[in-house]
Amino acid sequence: MVSLICTLRHHTDEVTCCAFSPSLLATSSGDKTLRVYTTANFSELPFSPLRGHGYGVHCCCFSSCGSFLLSCSTDGSVIVWSAETGEVKETLEHPGRSPLRVCALAPDSSLLLAGACDGTAALWDFRSKTLRRCATVSEASVVACCFSPCAQMFVTGCTRGDLKLWDAHTSLLHAEKDAHDLGVTCCCFAPQFIINGCCVEFRLASCGQDSQLKIWIVSQREGAACTMNLLQTLTSQTAPVLSCAFSSDGEWVVSGSVDKSVAVYDASLGTVLQTLKQHDRYVTAVALSPTFPWIATGSMDRSVNVWRIGDGDDSTAAESKETRCQGRKLPGHSGLLLTDWSEDDVQTWLRDEGLVELVGIFKANNIDGPELSQLNKETAAELGIESVGLRGRLLRKIEALKAEQNGSEAPDEFLCPITRELMKDPVIAADGYSYERESIESWIRGKNKTSPMTNLPLQTTLLTPNRSLKMAITRWKSNQETAAQSSSTSDNKS
Template sequence: MVSLICTLRHHTDEVTCCAFSPSLLATSSGDKTLRVYTTADFSELPFSPLRGHGYGVHCCCFSSCGSFLLSCSTDGSVIVWSAETGEVKATLEHPGRSPLRVCALAPDSSLLLAGACDGTAALWDFRSKTLRRCATISEASVVACCFSPCAQMFVTGCTRGDLKLWDAYTSLLHAEKDAHDLGVTCCCFAPQFIVNGCCVEFRLASCGQDSQLKIWIVSQREGAGRPTPLPQLPHLSAPSLDCRAGETGRERGRESVLTASTLKPLCRIEEFYYSAAAESKETQCQGRKLPGHSGLLLTDWSEDDVQTWLRDEGLVELVGVFKANNIDGPELSQLNKETAAELGIESVGLRGRLLRRIEALKAEQNGSEAPDEFMCPITRELMKDPVIAADGYSYERESIESWIRGKNKTSPMTNLPLQTTLLTPNRSLKMAITRWKSNQELRVAEHLITKAD
């Protein structure tokens, strides 16, 4: 029997993640907050919601002891909260300020890992809160990660679909290419493991956009470090976004529960078949700007986003002025001739250029969202050369051709086999997209003329 206990409706945007500790439930959201509830009656704690991130929160997790709550965000930071008081204990920033999609804490709370949109993973010593390594581990966004029960290995998954096994020094132990055709969405080690003589076996679960949940063996035996797939679960028919392992686990043939410390002497990294130096493509993170202004509403911009926008618009001489006056997105949207003069921008030409750029930006963001039918279902980008596939859906030609060249000859939308790989140009849709783009450009131009008058 399954029964609904309660429904929590406190967030104002999508709920991106939830996590349990022995006594608490935490949720994160695109509304930039975390909310914390007691599991006794699911009432919200007095210090909730937790506010500290500048953008939406993608992931949250508790430490094994339940004392800490961790969260990561598009703002490129991991915040460590006290689970008892909601106090911020530490804020750890990705060296390149790249948006963070996922974070995980080792079972013994020794290491903290965060995966970023630029394909890097940052690894911190959790106790000292110092960065140990930031390495490029993928060509695509890192959206999944987890530690093994012994805390001496971790797995990462990316939007390209690869699973990779690493040691605690960010040396690659094994790469499983195309583990999930459309991208990995989650991975999780089971807390239980099997000890049989000198052999140790872990179980790893992964799920993805290909509607598959896969269970893998990570073994210390000959060839250890190489995940081996067990039979896939056949009943999933839609993209699987999350997976979790049960919290019970016992040593085979014994009733005593094994702990991570019991396993550590049996699982030394140098005993794995793949050497610690194998295939590592580690590179130190290079500083890069936070690309927040490219996909956020103006009212959500931070001060850094505004300064980045000024540089992109050729208004570098104003960066210092805006920084000194703490101008963020909301302030920028309200800027006019009077406030520009108050900022000390004496040049009439410079003030005019600034105001014209702001009006163009506001016009671009108002009502510029493309209709859903104009977006490619695979890339979620505006189509330039739409074609109709055998499943009846329209896709960007380059995207569906790349899909068909892959090993999966099924429909990206229905997951059913494609009867033919023939693609038919959708000329009427292409004309509609062209008209829509022209209308958008005309709207921006009219808006600028009206403001000038």
């Protein structure tokens, strides 16, 4: 289910953190550097490594859009880097120059938070890079912090073992004393949250020196205090758990431990899906890609392992990368139904499907979308397509195309609620529903940021890729193609 695809060995000291953007992987280390890799083939970018910190780098993270990379260090500074060029855009210093152990950027890139060894948390306005407040949040070192998906709250964890929930003005909302015996090491929110009437529920993962990974339900009800209730305690690892992260769809949670293992859990059931044991020393960092089924794990053995989730078929990722690189949309992936295609659309589709030899025939016979949709074995022969194999391949692709565009044949959950068309790039919005990315982005741009399904305000415009749904749609389309192939074979025999 999870397989190792490559190992990166460029750092000269322990790896302290890993972070993904939609197209990059960043790693930080005690060797004072950050290294940046493209997720196209995990080769290091020309401007890497990034050098600017005077001491070891403890943490790194990307902005949601992927434009900025942030890092914090024992030198008491947060450096904001351009993720495109590696250029230093800003250096923010802790007011007391206390060593910084962790940093986090709000999902909407409005606020930057950094936790320090003196028990303070510094909060900056990220857009103006001005310090809003530096407050004491703990009697011990702050070693963990994360923002809620709505960016209106954040959590801090300390070496004393407490978890505290704060609002954006650094007012304490809830304190969970001794959440982890001997100290918290990491915490992270699941990207999704549930709105039930006037109550909002979040899932929070935390891990610590007690060798446990805990899942909490954080509830915020209008006019009432926030609550934090333990949902489950995961204990498959036998030594302190140093890092944890949710998948982009919130279905998995992954943790790294001093026992040198990486545990992959079903976040809802709390069951262990797989244990990975390829590192030689403590696993200090885990990260999951927001766009592709990849996990990155860093260790004190100075290596970073990159893993692939799934059965090894990354055609979905390849398709996504190919479409981005082309910079245009294929006719079959546009809002047009097949019956609305022009002759040019049909000819473009033939080229993209590897049927270039048929372009001249279709052009000479003025085949447009409606005629393509009615094409069968007999009419294909009348067009002069004599090769049985080529004719069969054409008919199979037409059937697959029609199945893709025929929403009535697809399960309802595969259809975008806005367009009622089969989704190609499903994303989860703040209302908990999945939409075609282009459709919901257009909706948000043109409306007043309300949910298309509930008509309630969207608490955030952050969209999270729904990898599980995309894989399910891909499997369904594959089955449709297989069925079409079987039908075509039967027709040929008859």
